[in-house]
Amino acid sequence: MSGLTKRQQEILDYMKMAHRETGIMPSTREIQHYFGFASQTAAVGHLRALERKGMIVRLPGKARASVFPEELERAEIIDIPIYGNIAAGMAQDSEQQKDGCLSIDITSLGIPHTARTFALKVRGDSMVNAHVCDGDTVIMEFRDPKRGDIVAALIDGETTLKTYVLKDGKPYLQAENDDYPDLIPARELIIQGVMVALLRAAA
Amino acid sequence: MSGLTKRQQEILDYMKMAHRETGIMPSTREIQHYFGFASQTAAVGHLRALERKGMIVRLPGKARASVFPEELERAEIIDIPIYGNIAAGMAQDSEQQKDGCLSIDITSLGIPHTARTFALKVRGDSMVNAHVCDGDTVIMEFRDPKRGDIVAALIDGETTLKTYVLKDGKPYLQAENDDYPDLIPARELIIQGVMVALLRAAA
DNA sequence: TAACATATTGTTCTTCCGAACACATATTAA
DNA sequence: TTAATATGTGTTCGGAAGAACAATATGTTA
Structure with missing residues (x-):
């Protein structure tokens, strides 16, 4: 319904959970290991898909730099x-x-x-x-x-x-x-x- | 009054501002350049002081891994x-x-x-x-x-x-x-x- | 004045982490 | 059938970023 595949939703849920638990965003390799991917590229691909669908914003070149859009729009x-x-x-x-x-x-x-x-x-x-x-x-x-x-x-x-x-x-x-x-x-x-x-x- | 030196308060304010603007925490080198420090170690020292005084929590070994404690305690x-x-x-x-x-x-x-x-x-x-x-x-x-x-x-x-x-x-x-x-x-x-x-x- | 915390500089090392490329395999829609 | 799209694997590169060490200054307090 939301345009996300099951896997993408799982990744997004994990990111939200990890962000709430630790206060920081997981890196691509942390996502990789959490889901047991053999390659870090798998996580990168999902992040790109999530960005394309507007679920996250990524700041290129920076570490742990995925952001949830709603947090940016939010007032203080x-x-x-x-x-x-x-x-x-x-x-x-x-x-x-x-x-x-x-x-x-x-x-x-x-x-x-x-x-x-x-x-x-x-x-x-x-x-x-x-x-x-x-x-x-x-x-x-x-x-x-x-x-x-x-x-x-x-x-x-x-x-x-x-x-x-x-x-x-x-x-x-x-x-x-x-x-x-x-x-x-x-x-x-x-x-x-x-x-x-x-x-x-x-x- | 809060136990922070003027410099430490400035650093904390910058971190809060940058975090609100971008959604992510500044790295030590970003802090360095923002304040014109000649060395990145200067920023590291201030982060350590802020951590000691309970203003931030740092997750060792991870990038951009300073967190404001109030955000961790906050309910969803x-x-x-x-x-x-x-x-x-x-x-x-x-x-x-x-x-x-x-x-x-x-x-x-x-x-x-x-x-x-x-x-x-x-x-x-x-x-x-x-x-x-x-x-x-x-x-x-x-x-x-x-x-x-x-x-x-x-x-x-x-x-x-x-x-x-x-x-x-x-x-x-x-x-x-x-x-x-x-x-x-x-x-x-x-x-x-x-x-x-x-x-x-x-x- | 000595002791101490704070603030700052310069350098080096290692690890973290994003990005890119080549390739494989399903599933689905035109 | 053809072409996307989604989901992967394996590898390599380079820049981003934290950490540690050695010094030096500057206050403030005892």
């Missing part, structure tokens, strides 16, 4: 650490240890290349009216909040996700759910990040 | 084509041409490796009660819908995003906004995909 990818959960409702502190990673291209997030970001898993439903749900992953950026931003804030010793509001020049935190009260800081209000994107995976 | 990344807009409200047909691409690791989406996916930009607010908003990007999978799934459907010649509901064994489409009516198919109901994830970028 950033790896955003996920720092556990954040309460959007109940009292609970956000954990500090890294809990996995989220990799996504920067153009889809619409953030600058330089942005310092992290991610949190939302627990609770105090932000549902802002369409942030329990289980969503919110992507936060380190920066100063503007009014109306959704922020991760440390308020009087607790970390929560709320809307940042100014009243008479004083900031407070607003829940987006009528069942939850607004939070006016008694002492200090530390903004840990501003929400720049949201990812929801199907349950 | 899929490229999801974005097929323009889909109405969630107004009558409007979804365009067919590819309109950019979304690259994200599969574990964050929670979908199987084999899933056939595409993405659509949501227009309209008929799904706000399901917390799908105007401007969101929804990631769809080609598969048969279950009741309650949010689906992209072609109903009587129009494509929309709605909840898939069964009533007396017959499927119809339900808007998640009281201002919009349910859609009962007059003739045919073709499901184009089931929503598996959602991405919202800050405006």
Whole structure:
């Protein structure tokens, strides 16, 4: 269906696998030995066929220089650490240890290349009216909040996700759910990040 | 701050840039010439320093075999084509041409490796009660819908995003906004995909 | 000032690796 | 039948590329 023969598909699969495992492309001789070819030329022939069919791009004369076209077209990818959960409702502190990673291209997030970001898993439903749900992953950026931003804030010793509001020049935190009260800081209000994107995976 | 000297940071930046441009890592001699070193050994020394500081991993004896550790740890990344807009409200047909691409690791989406996916930009607010908003990007999978799934459907010649509901064994489409009516198919109901994830970028 | 890490140069050696050529054998389409 | 196309084998060549060794400078720190 894809225009590749069975053998060519096998070679391509091996290259993808090897590239994922090692981070580098196999050389023609590595392909030869993996498939048990008696001659390196066999591998070269398949690479040429794969190039002709657009499955790889080869940079002539250079070593291990096969490239998958989709990787060239791809926008730059950033790896955003996920720092556990954040309460959007109940009292609970956000954990500090890294809990996995989220990799996504920067153009889809619409953030600058330089942005310092992290991610949190939302627990609770105090932000549902802002369409942030329990289980969503919110992507936060380190920066100063503007009014109306959704922020991760440390308020009087607790970390929560709320809307940042100014009243008479004083900031407070607003829940987006009528069942939850607004939070006016008694002492200090530390903004840990501003929400720049949201990812929801199907349950 | 990161423990790298200025020169080492420059080398690392060049390697990242070259890797993004060409898809392959520069060789030690390419690094040498780019920086105008008189000797290739200079580049080798810097690579060794970068390896010692954990910025790259080198596979000994192999050509162009420096790897960025984050790329090794990263889960597999899929490229999801974005097929323009889909109405969630107004009558409007979804365009067919590819309109950019979304690259994200599969574990964050929670979908199987084999899933056939595409993405659509949501227009309209008929799904706000399901917390799908105007401007969101929804990631769809080609598969048969279950009741309650949010689906992209072609109903009587129009494509929309709605909840898939069964009533007396017959499927119809339900808007998640009281201002919009349910859609009962007059003739045919073709499901184009089931929503598996959602991405919202800050405006 | 001595010790040490970092940065740099010059040279040589070996291996890695792509490329090319000649030839063989199926399978498939015109 | 003829002509591609796909899949191989065996061999040779040369450039690409990593590695090692011997020096020299330049800071920075103790």
